[in-house]
Amino acid sequence: xxxxxxxxxxxxxxxxxxxxxxxxxxxxxxxxxxxxxxxxxxxxxxxxxxxxxxxxxxxxxxxxxxxxxxxxxxxxxxxxxxxxxxxxxxxxxxxxxxxxxxxxxxxxxxxxxxxxxxxxxxxxxxxxxxxxxxxxxxxxxxxxxxxxxxxxxxxxxxxxxxxxxxxxxxxxxxxxxxxxxxxxxxxxxxxxxxxxxxxxxxxxxxxxxxxxxxxxxxxxxxxxxxxxxxxxxxxxxxxxxxxxxxxxxxxxxxxxxxxxxxxxxxxxxxxxxxxxxxxxxxxxxxxxxxxxxxxxxxxxxxxxxxxxxxxxxxxxxxxxxxxxxxxxxxxxxxxxxxxxxxxxxxxxxxxxxxxxxxxxxxxxxxxxxxxxxxxxxxxxxxxxxxxxxxxxxxxxxxx
Amino acid sequence: xxxxxxxxxxxxxxxxxxxxxxxxxxxxxxxxxxxxxxxxxxxxxxxxxxxxxxxxxxxxxxxxxxxxxxxxxxxxxxxxxxxxxxxxxxxxxxxxxxxxxxxxxxxxxxxxxxxxxxxxxxxxxxxxxxxxxxxxxxxxxxxxxxxxxxxxxxxxxxxxxxxxxxxxxxxxxxxxxxxxxxxxxxxxxxxxxxxxxxxxxxxxxxxxxxxxxxxxxxxxxxxxxxxxxxxxxxxxxxxxxxxxxxxxxxxxxxxxxxxxxxxxxxxxxxxxxx
Numbered sequence: 207x208x209x210x211x212x213x214x215x216x217x218x219x220x221x222x223x224x225x226x227x228x229x230x231x232x233x234x235x236x237x238x239x240x241x242x243x244x245x246x247x248x249x250x251x252x253x254x255x256x257x258x259x260x261x262x263x264x265x266x267x268x269x270x271x272x273x274x275x276x277x278x279x280x281x282x283x284x285x286x287x288x289x290x291x292x293x294x295x296x297x298x299x300x301x302x303x304x305x306x307x308x309x310x311x312x313x314x315x316x317x318x319x320x321x322x323x324x325x326x327x328x329x330x331x332x333x334x335x336x337x338x339x340x341x342x343x344x345x346x347x348x349x350x351x352x353x354x355x356x357x358x359x360x361x362x363x364x365x366x367x368x369x370x371x372x373x374x375x376x377x378x379x380x381x382x383x384x385x386x387x388x389x390x391x392x393x394x395x396x397x398x399x400x401x402x403x404x405x406x407x408x409x410x411x412x413x414x415x416x417x418x419x420x421x422x423x424x425x426x427x428x429x430x431x432x433x434x435x436x437x438x439x440x441x442x443x444x445x446x447x448x449x450x451x452x453x454x455x456x457x458x459x460x461x462x463x464x465x466x467x468x469x470x471x472x473x474x475x476x477x478x479x480x481x482x483x484x485x486x487x488x489x490x491x492x493x494x495x496x497x498x499x500x501x502x503x504x505x506x507x508x509x510x511x512x513x514x515x516x517x518x519x520x521x522x523x524x525x526x527x528x529x530x531x532x533x534x535x536x537x538x539x540x541x542x543x544x545x546x547x548x549x550x551x552x553x554x555x556x557x558x559x560x561x562x563x564x565x566x567x568x569x570x571x572x573x574x575x576x577x578x579x580x581x582x583x584x585x586x587x588x589x590x591x592x593x594x595x596x597x598x599x600x601x602x603x604x605x
Numbered sequence: 606x607x608x609x610x611x612x613x614x615x616x617x618x619x620x621x622x623x624x625x626x627x628x629x630x631x632x633x634x635x636x637x638x639x640x641x642x643x644x645x646x647x648x649x650x651x652x653x654x655x656x657x658x659x660x661x662x663x664x665x666x667x668x669x670x671x672x673x674x675x676x677x678x679x680x681x682x683x684x685x686x687x688x689x690x691x692x693x694x695x696x697x698x699x700x701x702x703x704x705x706x707x708x709x710x711x712x713x714x715x716x717x718x719x720x721x722x723x724x725x726x727x728x729x730x731x732x733x734x735x736x737x738x739x740x741x742x743x744x745x746x747x748x749x750x751x752x753x754x755x756x757x758x759x760x761x762x763x764x765x766x767x768x769x770x771x772x773x774x775x776x777x778x779x780x781x782x783x784x785x786x787x788x789x790x791x792x793x794x795x796x797x798x799x800x801x802x803x804x805x806x807x808x809x810x811x812x813x814x815x816x817x818x819x820x821x822x823x824x825x826x827x828x829x830x831x832x833x834x835x836x837x838x839x840x841x842x843x844x845x846x847x848x849x850x851x852x853x854x855x856x857x858x859x860x861x862x863x864x865x866x867x868x869x870x871x872x873x874x875x876x877x878x879x
Contacts (some may be wrong), residue, residue, distance in 0.1 A: 216739060226708055226735040228664040233762035372670050373660060382663045389664070390786040392762075418769055489708035489735060490661060502682035503713025504660040 207297060210456045212526065217493075220529065222522035225405045227492045231385070234392045239407045241312050246414065252306065258303050259418060260365030261448045262336065263293045265300075266422045269430065269583070275553035282576035284569050285435065286556070286586040287423055289447065296559065296588030297447045298329035302398055304415035307335040310397035316340040316395045320384040322349055322377030323513030324356025324442075325559075326400030327586065331365035340363040344383045346376040349513060356592060361454050374507045377517050381491055401444025402521030405492030416450025420456020423583060424454055435583035437462035437572070441564040442535065443479070443515035447587035453523075453535060462534065465524060468510035468566045469537035479508035480537035481520040482528050495522040511540035511596065512560035514588075542567040544600055547590060560596065608701040608729045609754055609777040612651050613812045613833065622829035622868050624649065625814055626861060627705065627838030629656035629672035630689050631681030632845060633853075639847075640854060642693045646700045648858045649865035654732070654836065657706030664734045666787040668839040671846065681718070683710040687726040691802050694727035703730035703756055703777070715742060720751040730754035730777045738770045745774050758782050759809075761801055768808045778812040778834060781805065786817070788839050793818035799831050822867035829868035837864060 210220070217223045225235060245251040259265040267288045276284045277293040289297040302319075309317055317339050321327030332342030343360055347369040350357055360367050373379035381404075388397040402409045402416070420438075427434050438455060440448035442465040452463045470478035478484070485496040490505060498506050498518040510516045527533035543560055546567035550558050558566060562585065569584045576582075598605050606614065614622050626645050630638050642653055658676035662669060685707075690702050704723065711719050711733060723731065731753055736744055738757060745755045754777030759768060761784065771779060781802065783793050798815060805813055816829045816836025828835045841857060848856045 224740050225737060226740055227737065228734045228782075229758035229760045229763060230664065230786070232737055232767070233760075233764065254827060372667070373674070378661060382661055385663050386666070386787045486713075488712045491663070494712075494737070497709070499709065499713065501713065502680075502684070503710035504677065504682075505709070 212523070213406065213410050217291050217410060219523045219526035221487070222495050222525040222546045223406060223409055223493050225492065226489045226494060227405045228389070231405070231472070234388065235405055235407070242308060242407050242411050244313060245308055251311070255307055257303055259300065263299050263303060264291065265418065266426070267291050269426045270425065271518055272550070272554050275549060276573065278553060279570055279573045281574040282424060282436070282545060282572070282582050283576065283578070284573055284579040285583045287419060287451065287583060288421065289419060289585060290556070290558065290562070290589035291297050294329050294332050296329070296414060297450060297592065298324050298326045298334065298400060299355045300418055300450070300523070301412050301415045301446060302326070302329040302333045303399045305396070305411070306339070309339070309398070310337055312396060314394055314396035315396055316342070316391070317372070318342045318344065318384050318387050318395055319398045319400060320344050320377065320380040320537035321400065322346070322380070323592070324349070324353040324360065325365070325514060325592070327360050327365070328356055328363070330398050330400070331360040331363035334365060335363045340554040341386065343367050344370050344380040345385070346374070346380050347371050348375040349377065349380070353513065376507070378491070378505065401446040402449050402523060403444045403491055403493060403495070403519055409493065409523055411450045412446050413453055413523060416446050417453045419447065419450035419585065420452060423451060427583070428429050431581065434458060434461050435581040437464055438577070438583050438585070439466060439565045439569050439572070440462045440585035441466050441515060441561045441587060442482070442520060442524060443468070444519070445521035447585050449521060449523055451585045452527070452550065463532065464568065465533055465535045466564045467535060468512060468515035468564055469539045470509040470511070472539055473537055477509035477536065479510045479515050479517060481518060482524060482535040483537045487525065493522045495525045496520050511543060511600070512564065514559070514561040515564065536568055538564050538567040544597065546570055547597060556586070557590035558586055559590045560593045562587045563590070607752065607754070608699065608735055609652065612701055613778065616651060622832060622871065623651040623812070623834035624861070624865050624868055625652045625812065625816075625834050625836045626650050626841050627654040627656060627836060628841060628845065629658055629669065629676050630686040631658055631676030631679055632672040632842070633675055633850070634679060634682065635689055636687060637853065638689050639692045641857060643696065644854045644858050645861060646697060648861035649702070652701040652703060652832070654703045654705045654838070655686065655690065657683055657704055657710055659707040659710060662707060664787055666839060668842050668846070671787050672842045683714055687722050687728070690728055691726040698790050700866065701729040702727065703732060704728055705732040706734065708733050708735045716747040720747045720753060724751040724753055728753060730756045732756035732758070733781060734758070738767065738774050741774060745783055749776070756780055759805060761797060765804070768805060772808040775809070775811060778814050779805070779809055780836060781813055781815045781832070782817045783815050784818045788817055793824060795827050795831070798818060798828065802831055825864050826867045826871050829871040
């Protein structure tokens with residue numbers, strides 16, 4: 207097994223990652239790096255983290271064999287890593303628990319977060335309530351309108367939701383605004399980034415907290431199937447659920463890793479969010495990575511039926527895994543994701559998040575091309591209750 | 606001696622602080638920007654910081670964000686900004702122009718092409734907000750190859766080790782961000798500025814400009830008593846935003862003249878450049 211030890215000390219994954227922020231943020235990031243480096247190796251911190259994951263989040267999440275759906279597809283067996291069964295219904299909570307524990311040890315009393323669909327906002331508001339911290343969530347004003355239920359959920363949990371009216375009024379603008387808050391209030395404030403993007407140490411730290419997904423999977427696969435899967439499949443917006451599953455497998459080169467991006471209305475239209483499949487490298491939100499941008503380097507508005515994949519950047523480690531060929535990246539359309547959503551509901555009695563439905567849709571394409579004794583492990587990163595209104599609307603039904 | 610050095614050396618001999626305005630290129634449109642640059646020089650500024658509009662201006666407050674959005678509505682690109690500088694240079698060979706913006710438009714053009722075209726257009730310095738010194742080695746080499754000054758930010762939280770690093774890379778002047786926060790915020794502590802400036806001067810041998818949070822004549826004068834240059838952005842951009850097209854040049858001109866007057870009236874100047 208080759209040793210994989212990225213990122214380097216300054217957060218670089220090959221040419222990607224790094225710390226591309228204004229001087230005003232550097233000292234806050236330096237402090238965060240120092241503290242995280244310490245607690246990463248601190249047994250007491252790690253013990254508390256795993257205790258919280260067990261008793262509060264409900265881990266380990268099982269691996270479930272989607273037998274009826276696999277039989278229907280007529281090829282490889284599809285296994286689901288059930289992150290949808292976590293408290294709050296998605297993988298996001300793994301990271302917010304880890305960062306909130308770090309924030310407490312750093313003496314910060316206020317946490318801020320950005321959110322698109324609201325899942326990371328809800329996960330942040332949840333841990334803020336759990337640990338008795340003030341929580342402010344920035345959310346694009348367009349998203350506030352589209353995600354009324356999650357906005358209310360965050361308020362029930364005691365968070366303040368701040369609508370952001372600048373730019374395209376979506377996730378990327380919420381991230382800009384959260385950064386501005388952090389610069390201004392860095393003394394008492396901890397910024398919980400929800401994905402493996404942003405400046406160092408966020409891509410590494412969020413990966414480490416999410417790696418529980420892949421570490422559990424390796425153990426569960428060995429115990430229950432006596433071997434590792436032939437391929438891992440996960441959806442990629444910023445890429446945190448995918449890296450969480452992939453990272454512990456990077457050294458196992460006979461396990462394929464496939465990241466599935468949102469092709470929206472098609473990658474040949476302007477309405478998609480397939481950053482790695484169609485984008486070019488650039489600098490945004492503190493790191494160098496692939497971006498969806500115009501020829502002048504302005505960031506273009508993205509589209510996906512799934513708000514959690516609707517982001518013009520992607521985690522720098524994915525950019526690196528793409529370039530070095532260790533992981534493959536593909537894209538599926540809104541329509542393909544919706545079909546997979548319905549299939550999983552009908553064949554397995556599981557309602558997946560629209561984000562995760564992208565991974566499922568690719569699994570449904572790949573499985574029939576493989577032998578029946580081959581295993582595909584799909585990260586079912588979240589549950590789909592939050593998406594019912596969107597799905598109903600697509601079917602011409604108003605709830 | 607390049608344009609930036611000449612200006613600061615002249616000001617030093619006159620015992621004056623530099624007045625540096627910031628405007629966003631293409632706000633409200635390209636033709637007005639070039640006319641505004643000439644108006645600014647007539648009203649007594651020493652150097653112009655010209656903002657390159659970007660879709661995601663993370664370090665800017667609402668005023669400068671809106672100016673960037675106004676420019677982008679007209680699809681102003683980095684190439685267009687360079688054209689504006691070239692037009693300005695046809696009539697003005699003396700006033701230095703420093704571009705200020707974010708990394709990605711430059712990344713999209715490529716370092717080599719950018720520095721060549723910037724040099725041809727008459728750009729004197731470039732400040733990229735999200736290129737901190739740690740990520741800047743190759744970038745600075747490209748700029749210096751074309752004789753363009755790399756301008757860097759320093760902040761109240763910059764530790765001594767990084768001040769030394771910036772001192773090695775920076776040319777022209779350095780820009781001290783006088784408060785924690787984004788552009789246009791308003792809580793500047795003069796005492797803090799004074800003590801930080803003496804710490805900076807232990808390592809920085811080039812002029813130090815101070816900006817962020819300077820909104821009125823009195824603050825401008827107080828900063829001029831402590832720094833080598835006073836940078837004023839949001840206040841001027843606000844004037845542009847609120848002016849009718851017909852009055853825009855006159856309004857900005859009047860504002861800048863009053864600031865010029867205020868900083869020239871400074872007392873107890875304690876600068877020790879070079």
